[in-house]
Amino acid sequence: MPAGVYWQFEFLNFELVLFRADKLSTLFGYIFHIAALLAFIYSLHERDTLQYTAGMLYIGSALGAVFAGDLLTLFIFWELLAVSSVFLIWARKSRRAYVAGLRYFTFHILSGLLLLAGIVIHSRMVGSFEFTYIGLQQPYTWLIFLAFGIKSAFPFVHNWLTDAYPESTPVGTVFLSAFTTKVAIYALARSFPGTELLVYIGAAMTCFPIFFAVIENDLRRVLAYSLINQLGFMVVGIGIGTALAINGAVAHAFNDVIFKGLLFMAMGAVLHMTGRVNGSELGGLYKTMPKTTALCIVGAASISAFPLFSGFVSKSMVMSAALDSGYDGIWLMLLFASAGVFHHAGIKIPYFAFFAHDAGIRAGEPPGNMLTAMFIAATLCVLVGVFPQALYRLLPYDTVYSPYDTTHVLTQLQLLFFSALAFVWLNLMRLYPPELASVNLDVEWLYRRVLPRLSQRCLNLIWRLDAGLRRSLQRGWQKASERIATLQQSPGILGQDGSTSGTVTWVTVLLAAYLFLSFI
């Protein structure tokens, strides 16, 4: 479909554009179609209608959101993304998946509400629903920024991702990893390019998850942390806002969908075949799953940005842009994050799943459709890595960039090989933390531990106050009743017999008082 806007109509004096195709939205359209194809091939062995239906709706919502030309259409697909994707989590049909899905849904509804509030104010201020550059110049635009931020897994609002994605089915996680966060990245690239705050938020996103990924036992949760790390690179690129940086950010989003999808597929295959996905329970699977092992290693090499693999040709764009724009400190953080991602996603995932100690599991290769999907993804990782210009031609801005020069290749190889050396050294020195069957909480500790305990204490205090108040009221009432009863007995004032005239006098006085009060 040629670039342009389609399906425009008037709604409440506002112009709605249901479909807008330009280089930015078309690139995301391509990658979402590729991701959809991979996910459906991967799920062909499933006989679960719920997952297929939810998956189709989810993909459609993501495509609707990236091709939306106005904010109202974006909002509708934004909400549909949340509603359709939560069923992919609940499809696991476990208690853990159910509660994780509820927490996931709460975050996304909050994001939707913020977006709606922001859109309403924004449209009144600018007189248009157009989905274009918004920026942070006006206070109300923070609502939209935060809405995008929740879906992009900004620090402190990222837990829906690490909490819910690993609880989904093997197929569901492959779907989930591709769409929600990339729609948010697209929205940020569309509405907040060059917002400096994003550089710092993105840098934090690249660094903090890698610490949690190192100690995490659930290998799909390790990948979820790694997903936030990769999103950080994209957010930094959008924040820098130069042509090279934006190109790097969206190129990395493109590559991330494929290599992260491949890694989630590999771990999903392990879960499907062994029923386990914790590092402490796995190991030695290369013996009976050699094809899955090889395909996982391709994904690991891609996410680690090894030369000739896809991650290298896009991550280096963001890092070059950071240096070009004078963000030296940020560049050092990105460099640290690059070494870290190799450590936890490049080495840890394949090592603990397929090598390490032999757990004695002799599971075979996954079904042919799963292998086919992984093979296509791995092929794309290599093709993009070897022929990056094919991807560069699709990028929104025309810039000249070549990742394969001596400096880039040498420095990246030095960084990665010496990171691998550190892994070996730490293992030989027995300093590497062993995989333990544990649950690690990060910021979610606040709302999964502190908040419930705090609210429990508050409720206990309220119950105690309530009980004390009731007791004192009961005592007061009892005393008053006793006093009235005393007064009603013969010596009491109420127990005395009064004359009829006296009673009439008192009634007259009362009525007169009422009459007097009515005039005030």
Place this chain on the structure above:
Amino acid sequence: MSGNKHYLFDNPDNIKKILRALYICCAILFGLDFILHRHTEHLWEKAPVFYPLYGFVGCVVLVLVAKWMRKG
């Protein structure tokens, strides 16, 4: 018998070979830093063996801090 089948890394010599290959690659990359000209932009990049050191030290710090976090 499949139970007695020996796989690639059941033999410790193969693991040693892999590690040796890694050490050799690291040594070559270390040496290349002094031979090849690197185009540098950041002041720290100009330091010899900046990238190897940054990668190694960064990962060691990462793991030790992560270990400390788990204890905490």
